[in-house]
Structures are given as structure tokens and as C-alpha cells.
Amino acid sequence: MSDKTTSLTELYRQTVLNHSRNPHNCRRPANWDREAEGHNALCGDKVHVYLGMRGQALADVSYEASGCAISLASASMMSDAVAGKTESAARQTIDDFIGDLSGLQPGKLEGELAALGGVRDYPSRIRCATLPWQTLRAALDAVQETVTTE
């Protein structure tokens, strides 16, 4: 039993659990410049990413999400990791994250993001972790007019 408990605690590390319980930047902002919605049809996870741009920088990164602990923690950590970055730096972070979890370029996860590395051993959960990032990339790809909630 201890083996499996260890393996589960690798997936659900304390950092991951903390983020999933209290996700950072989880809100719908009053204004945003770009947005995208992501949906995982298999398990029903949903995430809606909102970006406030200042020049080339991602000044405000927020989202609304409903999903499992892995997808919530991943969205929360992502919003911390890319906030303030330029668009090209953010795209690099996205590529590194997805590349790492998909096994293409392991060892790319830095800082808190490394806590999500346990997902690699759970193939059915990788999509939970990558969904927010794919949605962020879609938001960056789709340059839109400013949308407000007014």
C-alpha cells in the first residue's frame, strides 16, 4: 500500500493540492484583450482564459475553470508563470510545459511547475494538465478586439 500512496503523492504533491484548493488569479476580469475557451470532452473539464495585454506583455492573466485538481492547479500555476512575460516568452513557456509533459522534452519544468511533473506517469491525466496551456495558446493565437463585460 505504501508504494501506491507514494506514487499518488507524486501526482498530488502538496504544491498541486494547495493551488487546486486556492487557485490564483481565478476570476473573470472586467476587461480583457484576448480570450479562449478550452474543453476536455472526455472528463468535462472547462477553462476560459482571459488576457489583458500591455504592449507585448501579458499584463493580466486570469481564467475561469471547472475541473479536477490537476487542471485547476495547472491553470493556477500557469497564470503565475506567464504573468508579465512577453508574448514570445509566454509561448516558449507553453511549449516547454507541453513538451515536457508529453515526454518530448522532459526536464523543462522550472520552479513550481515542476510539481506537476508527476502527471507524466498518468497518461490519462496529461490532458488535464495541458488543457489550460493549450487554451492560453489559443488565446494568444486569436487576436481579438477588446471584449468587456459591460
Added chain:
Amino acid sequence: MNSNATTLTSGAAALAGGLDVEAIRQDFPILHQQINGYPLAYLDSAASTQRPVQVIDAIRRYYTHDHANVHRGVHTLSHRATDIYEGARETTRRFINARSTREIVFTRGTTEAINLVAATLGQRLGAGDEILISAMEHHSNIVPWQMLCEQRGTILRVVPINDRGELLLDEFEKLIGKRTRLVAITHVSNALGTVNPVQQIVASAHARGIPVLIDGAQAIAHQAVDVQAMDCDFYAFSGHKMCGPTGIGVLYGRESLLETLPPWQGGGDMILTVSFSGTTYNELPYRLEAGTPHIAGAAGLGAAIDYLQKIGMEDIARHEADLLAYASQALGEVPGLRLVGTAAHKAGVASFNIDGIHPHDIGTVLDQHGVAIRAGHHCAMPVMERYGIPGTARASFAFYNTRTEIDQMVGALRLAIRMFA
């Protein structure tokens, strides 16, 4: 609904319903394996059941000794294959007490059976005609009708359910009307476990001259089904949910109604003569079975039915009722756990949510403890919408399950709660 409800004490030794479950389990090779270091507890039979060696052997025997194409050859193997295929049809007829093998159409499964009815009977429908379904249908008994509505302007009406997951029969009576052309309702809900009063529904529809299709996917392996007693016009089910192979299923259709249906797919087997000046169609049920059928699937399905009948549908129903009562009680004692679907008349399905833990995470933790359940919307997204939840964790039971496996699940759930608390 369960006579053993007062004696649900012991976890391990359950010979409830008179089944020798340990002996039965010996017939299922797949059940004897370790998953992530634990004995497999397979509690996902609503998604698909497992197969006994009797079914696996029947398929192996067919391919090893008897395979050829059916209904065509003059040679011995073709005769044997035809006998096996048509024998399975007769076995199926007896199992559901249809009047004639002309009423047993082999399909790929429940989904294809429902689509067959939508594509054929549907051709008679027009703008303003109504089809009545329920709020607890599987996507396969929703989407074919929605497609028909798009094509023909037909209108889909939906009978609501109450918080326990029971069909609101007074609403049914209000919604069924002059424009209703078909009632299509599930016998047992895969997401909630609700057993619907199909006999009453059929009687009410027939009083107005309206035919009824019953989705039997979740009922067929869990209780005795008698289509004459039920008096339904169509009954659809899948081999893989009754210990048979994937890729084979059945559409039962009342002969007088099947006869009025136009041909569905065209091709070999469904014709009598083909000429460029005109083609004549075969008789039932072949008219609705174009092309070389899933002969091995039928062989396996026949063996599965023989196996279920040897165990006995009454005993199966009693054992599963005991498992459901035991599980409902054990799950009810888990803090923060809420059962979704608490109908008075339920089959062996326990859908639930736990405060603060997403179903997907529950599924992963259980899998790490050898327990296979399903997590998600169970192909019934309107049901999840009705309850305002993204999904549930769902344990579902078959006659080869034990109380020990339920204990294993509940133990792992308590661990999950400690982890996520």
C-alpha cells in the same frame, strides 16, 4: 427493494441471492489480476461487462472450426456458420421472449439499433411530428432524434425527472399528445440507475396508438426481460453489456411494425434479386441486415445468453440488489459523499460526488487501489446539467461482483478524502 437490507453487516462472505460468486468468478479470467499492486475490483460493468471463458471459447471455436460466410455457400462450413448465426438469433429470441426470429435484427449495438429506427421509421415523420424521450437518456437515445429533427422538422419533447432521478409520470401524460409519433425511453438509466416503469409507459402510449422504443442497454444483463409482457414495439441492447462481444447488438422489433419499415442500408443479404430494372428486398430480419454480419459476435452473444440463463436472471437481479443496498449504505457513511440518483426502484448503479474532490481525481485514486470505476458525464450530459454538476464517479455492479470489492472501493475513497482534505 432489498429483502436483505437489515442484514448488511459482513463485508466479505456474501452468498447473497444464492449465487456462488466465487465459482462464477472462476469463469472470468480477466478478474484475476493485480492492478497497481491490488486485486482488481471491476466496478464498471455499466460501461462494459467482462466475459466468461464460455464466451471466449465460443468465439475461438467458431474461428478455429466453423467460419465461412453465411446464407450463401453450398459447402459445409457455410452451413455451420449459418447454423451458428441463426442459432444465436433463436437463443436471443427465447431470451427476451420475442414471438419470432423475424423480430430479432442483429446490429452493432444499442446505438446502431436506435439509429436504425430513427433512419427508417423517421422517414415517415414530418414537420411538427413529435418524439418523446426522457431527461435521463444516454446520448445514443438523444442525438439520433435530434438529427432527425434537423432533417425533417420533427420536434423532440423531453419528460423531466425529479431530484431522486425518477421520471415524472404526470409530466409524461401531459407531454404525450396528438402529435407524438414515438416514445423512446430507457429501461434503466446508466447515469442514475433508475429503473423506469416501462410497462406502464407502454400501456399509456399504446392507449393513444403510439409505438414505444425501449433502450434496454442497462437492463438486459440485470433482470429478466420479456418483450411480450412489456408489450414494447422496439427493444435495443448491446452484446458487450451482457458478457458478450463488442460490435454486436440487437434490435427487437414487433414484426407488424418492422414490416412497414423501409429498407435501411443497402447491399448483400438484404435483397432477393438485383437488376438494373429494379431490386426486390429480402424478408425480415435479413432486409434490415445488409452485408456480411458479425458472425463471431453472434456466436459469442449466443454463448453469453446461455451463460446468463444458466446462472439465472432472477438470482442475478437478487445478487445485484444486495450489492446495491450494501454499497448505498457503505457509501452513505462516507463523509461528504452524496449519491446522485436515489430512485425507489434502482438497478446496480451508484453514482456519487464527494465534496471538494472532482470525480476525475476520485477515479485516479481508486485506480491506484485497483478499483475500476467510471468518472465523468457517462454519455448523459443532460442528466449532469439537470443536477448542475460536471459529472459523477460511478460504481456499477454485475453478478460477479462481491461485497469485498465494495469495501475495497470505500476504503480507497476514505483515503482520497484524507489526501484532498
